[in-house]
Amino acid sequence: MTSVEHSPLTRKLSAFVALSQVELAVLERLHQRRRTFVARREMVHQGQSAQAAYILSGGWVCSYKRQTDGTRQIVDFQVPGDFLGLRSVLLRTSDHSFEPIVDIEAAEVMTRDLLEAFALTPRLATAILWAASRDEAMVVEHLVGIGRRDADARMAHFLLELGSRLALVGMGGKDGFDCPLTQYHLADTLGLSAVHVNRVLRQLRENGLVTFRDGHVTFDDYGGLVKLAEFDPAYLDQTGPLLK
Template sequence: MNAIDRSPLTKKLSAFVALSEKELAVLQRLHQRRKAFVAGRDLVHQGQSQQAAYILASGWTCSYKLQPDGSRQIVDFQIPGDFLGLRSVLLHASDHSIEPIVNIQAAEVLVDDLLDAFAQTPRLATAILWALSRDEAMVVEHLVGLGRRDANERMAHFLLELGARLALVGMGSREGYFCPLTQYHLADALGLSAVHVNRVLRKLREDGLVTFRDGRVTFDNYARLVALAEFDPTYLDQTGPLLK
């Protein structure tokens, strides 16, 4: 087994399609331009044009939109195996910014290389389309959370979703996972204040459901947390049709 067989993107796409040697070789080429980026310095800027896309190999990022008053709304978080800025490559300019939360490693993917990969391996293109559709489904679910769930349900659903996403790339389980997010990240993503985030996390911990401490999320009672959030992971489509 070589490095690309163990990469987070390969693990994620393999849930959708049984990748052939040719498709693995194409993925290997897409990972060739690996670069390091430091935490806190935007990788992509809102309004930026003529950019590349990236495959996140290690670390976490967030995508966000700046408001006229200088505040920001975090749209989503990206974990290893996710594409960064792929939609913006196909548009005239990026409609959001992407910021590394920790120091990251990401492979730069030029649009011509991506189109060439799609032409060579249509099944791989279909698998990547599945991954992007899944990302869009998560954003829709986040909108539902902001509009219809109370703070406790919203937090519980978010932490469960992250756990499911991380499990797909071998970085999480029903026991828990490493999580570098701060209360300020959670506040900007969930439409809460940092003080409210602190209060909600304390409530969930005291109820024996989940503990978020020292960069680790621990599910103390996974089943009860699922019941609280009414978490149905169907929208994540964790297995896909596994095309042969």
């Protein structure tokens, strides 16, 4: 059981619920079918049904919806500890596509295994509902970002959110984090052109707030960036377990 006790998903869920040995064992069983997927090859296409879900343990994934005009809206990124396609399993048809940004490691979870795990350990089911609520809260923030925030605040909010999420699984902090995203990912996420993304990043750097360079985001002035973005991390609920 030692491996899963330190899995990113376990770390993440532990922010909500103090997991018992039984719950850890059930969580371990969900990690049995370990697989690897290569970068930039779509894993699931929107409209597909009867898919498995995945628990991401290493690497980054991008979830998006493609429009018939060929453009895409990136809905969110998944980092270690996140589910891929959990929503799609329950809704039977995938409402989005996802593809690895780098080579990834993930455990495949069949619908029946997931439902069986819920039946065995309701606290685990509640913890996964918590994780789903948190994912929804992030999509809400992205909606508000595109709908109401100007480009600088939108970018700042997005980078701060990523930093907080990664900190929860031990992959970042208030100094910064490694980040494999390109300007095109940022553009399709924030509803900006790639040129506009570059301009915004340059301005944030020249204002001494954040530097995104060579695959690393450095928070040069974390407090200043929080202020610009009006970033309140309460929606990420990372302050310690509600369920003891």
